[in-house]
Each structure stands twice: as structure tokens, then as C-alpha cells.
Amino acid sequence: TTLANLETYTRALLREATASGYTQAQINVWLNEAQRIFCQRTRILKTITTYATVAAQRDYALPSNLIDFNSISAIFYDQDTKLQKVDPVEFYNASANDPYQSGESELYFIEDGRLHIWPVPSTSEDAGTTTITEPMTDTTGTTATVADNSVFPYATGRLIIDTEVMEFRGKSGTTGLTGIRRGVEGSTAATHLDNAAVTERDLWVHHAKTPTTMTASIDSEIPDSYAHTLNNYEAYRGYMRRGDDPQAKSFEARWEADLQRAWQETASNKGGKDRYHQILPMDALGRTKYGRI
Numbered sequence: 510t511t512l513a514n515l516e517t518y519t520r521a522l523l524r525e526a527t528a529s530g531y532t533q534a535q536i537n538v539w540l541n542e543a544q545r546i547f548c549q550r551t552r553i554l555k556t557i558t559t560y561a562t563v564a565a566q567r568d569y570a571l572p573s574n575l576i577d578f579n580s581i582s583a584i585f586y587d588q589d590t591k592l593q594k595v596d597p598v599e600f601y602n603a604s605a606n607d608p609y610q611s612g613e614s615e616l617y618f619i620e621d622g623r624l625h626i627w628p629v630p631s632t633s634e635d636a637g638t639t640t641i642t643e644p645m646t647d648t649t650g651t652t653a654t655v656a657d658n659s660v661f662p663y664a665t666g667r668l669i670i671d672t673e674v675m676e677f678r679g680k681s682g683t684t685g686l687t688g689i690r691r692g693v694e695g696s697t698a699a700t701h702l703d704n705a706a707v708t709e710r711d712l713w714v715h716h717a718k719t720p721t722t723m724t725a726s727i728d729s730e731i732p733d734s735y736a737h738t739l740n741n742y743e744a745y746r747g748y749m750r751r752g753d754d755p756q757a758k759s760f761e762a763r764w765e766a767d768l769q770r771a772w773q774e775t776a777s778n779k780g781g782k783d784r785y786h787q788i789l790p791m792d793a794l795g796r797t798k799y800g801r802i
Contacts, residue, residue, distance in 0.1 A: 510736040512723045515540050518737070522744040522760070531747060537723070543742035544720045544729055549576055551771045552717035554730055558694055559586075559667045559674065559710035561636035567609060568623040574695075574718040582715040583617045583624065586666060592617045592626065600627065624714065637661065637709040641670065641701060642684065648698035653677070653686045655707055661686075667693065667710040670701045674710065738767035 516536050520526060548554050558572035562585075575581070583592040593616050595603070600618040604610065604627045612628035619625070637660030641653055658680050661668070667676045668686075674696040678688030692698035720730045729736060745760035 510729045510733050512537060512540065512725060512728070515723075515729065515736065515739055515743075518740050519743040519747070522740055523747045530751070536743065539743045539746050540729075540739050541722050543739040544723065544731060546742070547731060547735070547738060547768065547771070548717070548720050550768050551775055552576060553732070553735070553771060553775050554718045554720060556694075556716065556718045558714045558716065560712040560714070561669060561708045561710050562614075562626075562630045562634075562712050564632040564635040565609060565611065565629055567627060567629045568625045569712070571619070571622055571624055572714060572716060572718070576717045576719050581619065581624070583626070584713045584715070585614060586663075586711050586713045590614070594618065600625065603627065626712070636711045639707045640704050641707055642703065644703040645670070645701040645705075647700065648691060650691075651687065651689045652681075653689060653707075654684050655686060656684065658682075658684055658686055660707075661709055667713075669696075669708050669710060670705050671699060672696060673699050673701070735767065735771055738764065738771070741767060 516533065519536055519540070523530065525531070554576075556572075556574070558574075560569050562569075581594070583594070584590065585592065590613065592614055595616050595618050597618050597620050600616055601608075603616060608627070610628040611631035611634075613634060614626045614628055614630065617624055617626045639655045639657045639660050641655055643654040645653060653675075661677075661680070664680050665676075665678050667674060669675070673692060674694045676690040676693050677686040678690070679686070681687050721727055723729055729739065731739075741760050741763040745757055745764055748754075748756040748760060751757075
């Protein structure tokens, strides 16, 4: 759904065809605020951020687009192992005898803006590495030739060359990678020289993400079936500013009902409401008892 379409419908709800009461800039601020709060409270936007683990390194920076800690699920891709999430006390109790014990990681927790894993990877269990044996001379190519593709345990996976993260969907022989998707995870597709290092991204973090700010050229990321929800929030804010209490409360109730429905549908798609999937207790303006998130 485009920002222009959302603005037009919002003005219809506010009963003003032109920017007589609210500027386009103000409308856009509220729409982006609505999208952010909607995603915070429903965790509807999911993504994967991957890391290349390093031998003896226990902690890794959290994704910059992470929307809340409780949406995280960490998986060691090459071991096909889902790590168990624990709180810091449980973590330190488990690792008390040897905080930097090496081995196949089993636990993770979040502290000080970082993801901590334990046991820490050893040199034989950290991310695999190889090199490309042919330069990648464009930013759209979907194949790569590497010295040894066996460092990737499966026929699909993610890797990083220089600063570009790529996803491959197949292997060819002992050196080929095929079906490559370029510039994933917000990285920029680029050219790469022969012999450039290729590193496996073996730690996969599944999480809810923040939406990209809508502009004239960037549409809303939430599903079209929920786009009207943003307009209900916008109308609530508009009528509240006008001092029209009955209308404001009416649109606030619609907004809250939409949030509950979206959360329930999202939880249902996950196969049920797990312990970390629950609608966040905020007021209509996105404030918790601790303040705005």
C-alpha cells in the first residue's frame, strides 16, 4: 500500500479532502508512527539476520532492526540445532564452571544489547571459510565459483563476501554455488575480486523487525489486509487533536480491535501462541508503563 493511498483514505476519514487541517508532513508522521506501533505490538514482520561465528567468541551484536528481545529464535544452521533461550541467571548458572567452554552451542541469552551463546564455538565448529576462484564482475550474477563448496553443509545457506551477504539455493559439483540472491539482510550487492574470502553465516537469528519508514517511493511493509488499521490510528490522532472525543474513541477502539485480530492471526500462523508471542501491553500511543518503546 502506497503512502499516497494511505494519506488519501486518512483525509476521507477526517473529512477533509485537502490539507486544510493537517499538513501532508503531519499525516505522514502519524502513518509511520502507526506502522511502527502496529509492528511492535503484533510482531507481524519477520526476518532472519545471520552471523559468522568466530572461535572462542561468545557474544554478538543484536540486529539493528530488532523490534523486541522476546521475538528472537537462534539456530545453528550447519548443525541444524535450535538454541535454548534462557535468562541471564540460568545462563550463568549453566556456564559457571567454564564460561568459555568450547563445543556445540546449546544456550543463548540477551544482555546489554548483545546475543550471548554457550558453549562457544571451537576452531572446528565456527563458520566455514573458502575463497572465490573467479571474480564476480557484476551485482546481479546468480552463480559463484569457490575453491571448495563443502564448507557449506547444505545445498542452501548464506555467506558473506567482503561486506555483501548472499543467499544461495543450490550447489554444482564441488566448487559451484547457484541460485544466489544478492545483497540480502540490508547489505549492498557489489563486485568482488578473484580470491576474495567467502565466509559461511552459520548462526541464524529469526526475529520480528521494525518496518522501513514509508516515503513517496517506499510503500508500507505490513500486509495490505491490515493497511486500513493505520488509517484508524491516524483518524484517532486527528480527532483527538481536534477535541472530538466521541470520534477519537471510536477510531481508537477500531485500532485496538485491529491490533488484537492481527496478533491472533499472526500467532495462529506460528502454530499457536508460544511463551514469547504475546501482544505487548501498551496504550494506543505505543507507551508501556515504562514509557514509549
